[in-house]
Amino acid sequence: MRGEDRRELIMQAAMxxxxxxxxxxxxxxxxxxxxxxxQPYVVQAFGTKEQLFLAVIERALQSLLGAFARVVESDRDAxxxxxxxxxxxxxxxxxVDQLNEPGLLLSLMHAFVLGKDHTxxxxxxxxxxxxYRYLRDAAGFSPEEVRAFLAEGMLINTMIGLRMIDEFDTDxxxxxxxxxxxxxxxxxxxxxxxxxxxxxx
Amino acid sequence: MRGEDRRELIMQAAMxxxxxxxxxxxxxxxxxxxxxxxQPYVVQAFGTKEQLFLAVIERALQSLLGAFARVVESDRDAxxxxxxxxxxxxxxxxxVDQLNEPGLLLSLMHAFVLGKDHTxxxxxxxxxxxxYRYLRDAAGFSPEEVRAFLAEGMLINTMIGLRMIDEFDTDxxxxxxxxxxxxxxxxxxxxxxxxxxxxxx
DNA sequence: GTCCTTAGTGATCGAACGATAACTTATCTC
DNA sequence: GAGATAAGTTATCGTTCGATCACTAAGGAC
Numbered sequence: 001m002r003g004e005d006r007r008e009l010i011m012q013a014a015m016x017x018x019x020x021x022x023x024x025x026x027x028x029x030x031x032x033x034x035x036x037x038x039q040p041y042v043v044q045a046f047g048t049k050e051q052l053f054l055a056v057i058e059r060a061l062q063s064l065l066g067a068f069a070r071v072v073e074s075d076r077d078a079x080x081x082x083x084x085x086x087x088x089x090x091x092x093x094x095x096v097d098q099l100n101e102p103g104l105l106l107s108l109m110h111a112f113v114l115g116k117d118h119t120x121x122x123x124x125x126x127x128x129x130x131x132y133r134y135l136r137d138a139a140g141f142s143p144e145e146v147r148a149f150l151a152e153g154m155l156i157n158t159m160i161g162l163r164m165i166d167e168f169d170t171d172x173x174x175x176x177x178x179x180x181x182x183x184x185x186x187x188x189x190x191x192x193x194x195x196x197x198x199x200x201x
Numbered sequence: 202m203r204g205e206d207r208r209e210l211i212m213q214a215a216m217x218x219x220x221x222x223x224x225x226x227x228x229x230x231x232x233x234x235x236x237x238x239x240q241p242y243v244v245q246a247f248g249t250k251e252q253l254f255l256a257v258i259e260r261a262l263q264s265l266l267g268a269f270a271r272v273v274e275s276d277r278d279a280x281x282x283x284x285x286x287x288x289x290x291x292x293x294x295x296x297v298d299q300l301n302e303p304g305l306l307l308s309l310m311h312a313f314v315l316g317k318d319h320t321x322x323x324x325x326x327x328x329x330x331x332x333y334r335y336l337r338d339a340a341g342f343s344p345e346e347v348r349a350f351l352a353e354g355m356l357i358n359t360m361i362g363l364r365m366i367d368e369f370d371t372d373x374x375x376x377x378x379x380x381x382x383x384x385x386x387x388x389x390x391x392x393x394x395x396x397x398x399x400x401x402x
Numbered sequence: 403g404t405c406c407t408t409a410g411t412g413a414t415c416g417a418a419c420g421a422t423a424a425c426t427t428a429t430c431t432c
Numbered sequence: 433g434a435g436a437t438a439a440g441t442t443a444t445c446g447t448t449c450g451a452t453c454a455c456t457a458a459g460g461a462c
Binding site for chain 1: 448449450451452453
Binding site: 109121129163 | 355
């Protein structure tokens with residue numbers, strides 16, 4: 001296989017494993033297993049574990065911004081009116097759709113709590129601010145609207161990171177919280193979560 | 202020193218170190234150094250690193266709920282009117298005040314992204330739902346209000362985890378985002394962040 | 403058909419980490 | 433004051449992990 005294609009497979013596997021176990025918790029051996037290659041190859045293909053993580057974060061960010069851009073693009077000729085979804089709602093749906101790429105939002109979230117790290121910190125801050133500026137400048141949100149939108153996103157990340165959906169059948173309050181968080185996307189998220197039921201480490 | 206007092210010191214040190222480096226990234230040796238004891242004593246005093254982390258999470262949760270309870274308690278005879286802060290604003294201020302205990306909110310946040318872990322996951326979900334129920338039932342919020350409040354909290358956690366305040370002097374957009382996130386508490390948070398400037402690992 | 407580049411593996415190394423064991427010191431009890 | 437108990441340390445062990453090294457196989461160029 002071509003090197004670049006193999007690197008692509010490794011990156012997808014890494015995204016998933018980093019999302020599940022965090023930057024420190026994930027091991028290159030786990031990633032290698034998930035990608036179907038040997039452990040040294042994972043390291044050699046990206047230099048170091050840290051560089052692989054940074055590549056995953058960068059990829060995740062570009063995926064998110066690309067999805068937002070497609071929504072904003074199509075917003076020009078979208079119908080308006082009380083019965084049509086707002087731009088904010090459509091961007092929110094695009095955000096939740098990122099869950100289709102396993103580990104994408106969670107890898108970002110793991111980066112967001114490692115701001116103290118001298119390498120990951122700047123990357124995380126820069127990425128977050130890139131999203132902030134895009135929503136404000138390209139989507140036309142006010143600073144207050146951006147903040148509210150991002151806050152909803154961070155709550156969604158937390159619900160996913162906590163695997164709160166595991167409590168859906170057993171806790172009515174969790175059900176209430178999840179329903180409010182995902183709204184029309186709830187069933188889709190439930191299906192995705194069911195597919196990725198925890199395998200053994 | 203009495204064992205219980207020493208355990209208290211270790212727990213505070215652990216809260217700080219876990220907040221900085223995460224559950225996996227933090228080492229018992231770092232915690233020991235921060236607490237002024239030997240590494241084996243940290244382990245022996247709490248059984249395992251995992252049990253120490255769970256104790257930290259439990260402590261953090263009780264601190265948060267206690268602060269909320271004091272606000273709700275004092276809310277009965279609080280003045281109302283347009284020029285007085287709402288209950289939500291006062292609870293938000295109590296939340297930000299938790300930053301006075303180093304690592305408290307961040308240790309919680311680290312637990313919130315480890316939902317896959319068979320031990321930390323249930324503890325994190327249970328703790329989060331405990332806060333949810335308290336805000337809804339004791340503070341009298343509607344489900345929608347609780348969700349919005351928690352979302353703001355998760356954004357605050359993200360700002361802290363990213364150390365976004367480090368960009369305050371260099372990035373006007375970060376300044377704008379931080380001003381919206383912390384409002385009247387911004388100066389207080391800035392002072393706290395300046396105090397805990399990153400020491401070497 | 404030889405040569406060189408690319409893709410990839412197996413073996414292994416050194417460092418770091420959590421945990422355990424054995425020991426020391428101080429305090430309190432009878 | 434002997435003996436027990438609690439507090440805490442030093443030394444060390446086994447495991448795990450990221451990284452490195454040496455090697456092999458495949459394929460294209462000439």
